[in-house]
Amino acid sequence: MSVFKDQITRIVQSVPSGSVLSYGQVAAYTGLPRAARQVGLVLREMEEDVPWWRVVNNSGRVSITGNWRADKLLQSKLLCSEGVEVGSDFTFVIEKYRFRPTDEQLKEFQLESDYREKVMLKYQL
DNA sequence: ATAATGACATGTT
């Protein structure tokens, strides 16, 4: 298992029920802010105990495709069951549910302090 | 080594 996958696992597992975060956000927390696409590729093969459905497109929509064990409808249902109001067009107001880690949580992602501040700025509303 | 492949993001039309 690569470090990248390992980090993604930890990050996604730290997201509470009812919250969501974008692929780019996950990427940013791994220290590779431009690796959003890879996050999706990794999630595709992820373990069962990782709440993959809380990871969404930054524009506020469920964008999952080409996965044999999960599709947009399943993800939408899972999110709805957690209180995220997903419309029939698979969109929702992301800023209403976006996961905003505490300083403590961010530190657990082991990022350098100056980089950590940038990430904080980018994803606070 | 090299090249193709995307559950993306962002800026331009």
Added chain:
DNA sequence: TAACATGCCATTA
């Protein structure tokens, strides 16, 4: 708004 184009980069073939 929404569609399109371009940049990205860890994996895999």
